[in-house]
Amino acid sequence: MGLSLLASRALRLSRIPSRATQIFLRPIVSTRDLNTPEPATSAAPPPPPPPHRHPVGGARVHFPTPDDAIEVFVDGFAVKIPKGFTVLQACEVAGVDIPRFCYHDRLSIAGNCRMCLVEVEKSPKPVASCAMPALPGMKIKTDTPIAKKAREGVMEFLLMNHPLDCPICDQGGECDLQDQSMAFGSDRGRFTEMKRSVVDKNLGPLVKTVMTRCIQCTRCVRFASEIAGVQDLGMLGRGSGEEIGTYVEKLMTSELSGNVIDICPVGALTSKPFAFKARNWELKGTETIDVTDAVGSNIRIDSRGPEVMRVLPRLNEDINEEWISDKTRFFYDGLKRQRLNDPMIRGPDGRFKTVSWRDALAIVAEVVNQVKPEEIVGVAGKLSDAESMIVLKDFLNKMGSNNIWCEGNGPNPNADLRSGYIMNTSISGLEQADAFLLVGTQPRVEAAMVNARIRKTVRATHAKVGYIGPPTDFNYDHQNLGTSPQTLVEIAEGRHPFSATLANAKNPVIILGAGIFERMDKDAIFTVVNAIAKKHNVVRPDWNGLNTLLINAAQAAALDLGLVPESDRSIESAKFIYLMGADDVSLEKLPNDAFVVYQGHHGDRSVYRANVILPASAFTEKEGTYANTEGCAQTTLPAVPIVGDARDDWKIIRALSEVAGIQLPYDSLGGIRSRIRTVAPNLLEIDERVPATFSNSLRPESSQKIKPEPFGVTVENFYMTDAITRASKIMAQCSALLKK
Amino acid sequence: MAQVAQVLKQFRVQPNSTSLEEARKRTFEFFKLACRSIPSIMEIYTLEDVVHPSQLRASVLAEIRKNAHITNPKVIDLLLFKAMEELKNVVDHSKQRHHIIGQYVVGRQGLEDLAPTDPGTSDYLKKFYNSNYF
Numbered sequence: 111m112g113l114s115l116l117a118s119r120a121l122r123l124s125r126i127p128s129r130a131t132q133i134f135l136r137p138i139v140s141t142r143d144l145n146t147p148e149p150a151t152s153a154a155p156p157p158p159p160p161p162h163r164h165p166v167g168g169a170r171v172h173f174p175t176p177d178d179a180i181e182v183f184v185d186g187f188a189v190k191i192p193k194g195f196t197v198l199q200a201c202e203v204a205g206v207d208i209p210r211f212c213y214h215d216r217l218s219i220a221g222n223c224r225m226c227l228v229e230v231e232k233s234p235k236p237v238a239s240c241a242m243p244a245l246p247g248m249k250i251k252t253d254t255p256i257a258k259k260a261r262e263g264v265m266e267f268l269l270m271n272h273p274l275d276c277p278i279c280d281q282g283g284e285c286d287l288q289d290q291s292m293a294f295g296s297d298r299g300r301f302t303e304m305k306r307s308v309v310d311k312n313l314g315p316l317v318k319t320v321m322t323r324c325i326q327c328t329r330c331v332r333f334a335s336e337i338a339g340v341q342d343l344g345m346l347g348r349g350s351g352e353e354i355g356t357y358v359e360k361l362m363t364s365e366l367s368g369n370v371i372d373i374c375p376v377g378a379l380t381s382k383p384f385a386f387k388a389r390n391w392e393l394k395g396t397e398t399i400d401v402t403d404a405v406g407s408n409i410r411i412d413s414r415g416p417e418v419m420r421v422l423p424r425l426n427e428d429i430n431e432e433w434i435s436d437k438t439r440f441f442y443d444g445l446k447r448q449r450l451n452d453p454m455i456r457g458p459d460g461r462f463k464t465v466s467w468r469d470a471l472a473i474v475a476e477v478v479n480q481v482k483p484e485e486i487v488g489v490a491g492k493l494s495d496a497e498s499m500i501v502l503k504d505f506l507n508k509m510g511s512n513n514i515w516c517e518g519n520g521p522n523p524n525a526d527l528r529s530g531y532i533m534n535t536s537i538s539g540l541e542q543a544d545a546f547l548l549v550g551t552q553p554r555v556e557a558a559m560v561n562a563r564i565r566k567t568v569r570a571t572h573a574k575v576g577y578i579g580p581p582t583d584f585n586y587d588h589q590n591l592g593t594s595p596q597t598l599v600e601i602a603e604g605r606h607p608f609s610a611t612l613a614n615a616k617n618p619v620i621i622l623g624a625g626i627f628e629r630m631d632k633d634a635i636f637t638v639v640n641a642i643a644k645k646h647n648v649v650r651p652d653w654n655g656l657n658t659l660l661i662n663a664a665q666a667a668a669l670d671l672g673l674v675p676e677s678d679r680s681i682e683s684a685k686f687i688y689l690m691g692a693d694d695v696s697l698e699k700l701p702n703d704a705f706v707v708y709q710g711h712h713g714d715r716s717v718y719r720a721n722v723i724l725p726a727s728a729f730t731e732k733e734g735t736y737a738n739t740e741g742c743a744q745t746t747l748p749a750v751p752i753v754g755d756a757r758d759d760w761k762i763i764r765a766l767s768e769v770a771g772i773q774l775p776y777d778s779l780g781g782i783r784s785r786i787r788t789v790a791p792n793l794l795e796i797d798e799r800v801p802a803t804f805s806n807s808l809r810p811e812s813s814q815k816i817k818p819e820p821f822g823v824t825v826e827n828f829y830m831t832d833a834i835t836r837a838s839k840i841m842a843q844c845s846a847l848l849k850k
Numbered sequence: 851m852a853q854v855a856q857v858l859k860q861f862r863v864q865p866n867s868t869s870l871e872e873a874r875k876r877t878f879e880f881f882k883l884a885c886r887s888i889p890s891i892m893e894i895y896t897l898e899d900v901v902h903p904s905q906l907r908a909s910v911l912a913e914i915r916k917n918a919h920i921t922n923p924k925v926i927d928l929l930l931f932k933a934m935e936e937l938k939n940v941v942d943h944s945k946q947r948h949h950i951i952g953q954y955v956v957g958r959q960g961l962e963d964l965a966p967t968d969p970g971t972s973d974y975l976k977k978f979y980n981s982n983y984f
């Protein structure tokens with residue numbers, strides 16, 4: 111009501127003055143009532159008590175020490191906040207959303223955009239609420255003419271040098287500047303000079319820059335130096351010559367660089383692959399999870415029709431906060447290339463022939479019924495969901511074979527003790543740690559989001575990080591303690607200086623890389639690590655700091671479901687091998703006469719050896735459960751329809767079982783989930799992390815000898831780790847340009 | 851063949867049949883004309899590998915027999931006129947291959963289910979062969 115009243119009054123009054131006076135007395139503010147702002151104190155009648163409001167976004171306030179609560183008044187409404195909150199945070203608790211550009215909850219406070227000005231009683235000027243600590247009894251006014259005028263003025267200054275190119279800007283429709291100028295800005299500007307323009311910077315294949323649009327909020331600079339840990343971006347020049355850029359002509363080399371697209375409040379930093387592809391209001395969002403690494407970052411897939419247009423992060427404080435890695439954000443163009451869309455059989459001439467599902471399944475069923483049970487082998491790929499893995503396992507078991515495993519879990523993996531393969535501390539729990547020992551793992555490439563957590567902890571508490579493994583990049587302070595398991599023995603025996611660090615730490619954390627699973631002496635390594643853990647109290651009733659960092663989305667669920675091969679030589683004697691999206695399994699030792707069935711969504715490595723191809727759906731097209739490295743089960747949801755004549759993984763195996771004459775007892779996802787309940791009930795606790803029940807110290811000591819070979823690099827190329835990312839053109843560009 | 855085309859080209863609307871007998875004679879003439887044009891139809895529409903001439907003959911015959919119960923010479927004349935028109939269209943290649951196949955080759959017994967029906971398969975498998983979404 112207020113607005114329309116103001117507008118109509120402004121309209122009525124504007125007719126009265128003559129033309130001449132209008133020209134000379136052009137008001138400073140277009141909104142009439144704001145022309146003579148008076149401090150709110152002079153408003154005589156006390157306003158009625160405002161209705162109770164809820165904090166912005168339904169947030170809850172946590173009081174670390176209840177005595178430190180202070181009371182402030184926001185628009186006359188009293189709120190209790192912990193000491194140390196800023197005025198802006200106090201307003202949020204009171205349910206008032208303050209407009210802002212430079213302030214971001216996860217970055218340091220810069221206070222340079224001035225959009226968040228509010229009026230505080232007894233202060234002569236409006237104050238920047240994001241930078242002002244709230245004091246007891248403060249009376250904050252967010253809705254007064256002074257505050258409104260201040261915002262309108264700031265908006266006008268910001269728009270002065272901002273190009274009016276919203277129609278061709280990719281941020282249009284989800285732009286903070288656009289929204290806030292609609293809400294708080296004036297309806298006209300008084301700027302008649304030339305707008306300034308700024309040269310665009312080349313930040314690499316992922317981030318497109320249109321630097322003229324930049325409003326110098328420095329969010330991107332703070333993100334790069336604080337969260338991503340690279341000093342690539344900075345502010346150059348002063349005054350109207352101020353520019354954001356890399357100091358020298360240089361690409362932004364961070365695995366988190368895509369996040370600057372999200373935090374940039376305007377369209378200065380946008381996604382290069384998404385540029386001019388779609389407007390954001392045409393897109394349909396599907397809330398799902400990422401499977402390109404074992405973190406299971408929460409993402410939103412924006413699709414238009416059958417096409418995935420972009421991937422954005424979703425907030426999940428326990429896993430990825432609000433960031434995602436570049437691989438997660440930009441691999442999606444791989445979903446359009448190299449797809450398998452029809453069942454195919456390799457003819458005698460070595461070429462694939464398209465056949466119907468009926469024929470393809472009939473052939474597979476015939477072959478599988480001819481070979482001996484112990485010659486049947488199944489391998490689940492790194493992108494498999496729990497449902498299809500249990501169906502594959504049941505199918506092979508019914509055929510009489512137990513040779514089934516999941517890529518990356520290595521020979522005879524330990525599936526008995528859940529604490530032995532998940533991240534027991536949990537990803538958010540890492541923030542309480544004060545000493546890290548990383549063994550044979552390069553978290554920056556294996557799990558970028560976990561690395562971001564470690565960096566956050568190191569920055570906040572100066573936790574010590576010790577690393578054992580080949581030289582690698584870190585974006586925080588660390589000590590390289592050695593390269594081989596021998597160093598572990600030294601730490602266990604207390605001969606190494608780092609044992610003192612561990613001993614002094616309150617909450618020490620040990621993280622083992624999943625690359626160790628492939629080593630022959632892994633049991634010995636686990637024994638030594640257990641000894642270290644025992645010695646330095648890493649595992650206590652209130653703290654479990656002994657972790658494994660997995661690298662593939664399917665790994666944890668596969669071990670939960672007990673996908674453990676009977677013998678580790680089964681490939682050499684296999685006559686029938688069923689690859690469910692497994693592309694990284696080495697088929698060199700496979701006998702030449704073996705029959706290879708490849709079920710998957712991409713024509714990747716294993717297809718070269720396949721005899722039959724059964725097209726399956728990718729994770730964007732199906733519903734499936736995945737357990738991440740901390741053991742938290744989450745599900746994907748179909749965002750786009752399947753490609754061609756493909757089918758969901760579990761449906762194919764279920765159909766095959768029937769054609770082969772050993773029908774499996776379920777034919778719906780619900781049925782499979784009840785089957786999972788009997789094997790691994792934790793996989794049904796969706797979005798709920800179920801900690802391991804038994805500690806890893808129960809593990810029997812191994813009599814194996816430690817081998818002196820140094821730890822290897824597990825993930826060679828961060829950008830290309832699986833079938834989808836290997837098919838992606840953007841990921842190929844990234845590996846060419848950004849991999850050092 | 852050229853003969854047939856010639857006859858068709860010179861076809862004029864004839865005066866009405868005076869009796870049922872005459873209409874009957876005209877019907878036979880039409881049938882013979884159609885039969886004579888079948889080889890050229892087979893060639894124009896390359897039907898060798900989908901149908902045998904005798905099948906086409908049978909289907910023309912069946913079309914005629916469908917109206918066997920009609921005794922009014924006027925109605926028969928009209929039907930003959932329409933038949934002649936259709937034949938002319940066919941011979942002039944005014945139609946396309948799928949029209950012929952649809953109307954005279956498979957049209958008779960309708961599209962038969964080419965997929966083998968395996969009675970033993972479950973509901974699940976039938977749906978699976980059909981589509982991914984069920």
Ligand code: SF4
Pocket residue numbers: 323324325326327328329330331354373374375376378379
């Ligand atoms: S580029 Fe974007 S995030 Fe960076 S300073 Fe400019 S407006 Fe802010």
Ligand code: FES
Pocket residue numbers: 209210211212213220221222223224225226227238239240241
């Ligand atoms: S948000 Fe407070 S000054 Fe920018």
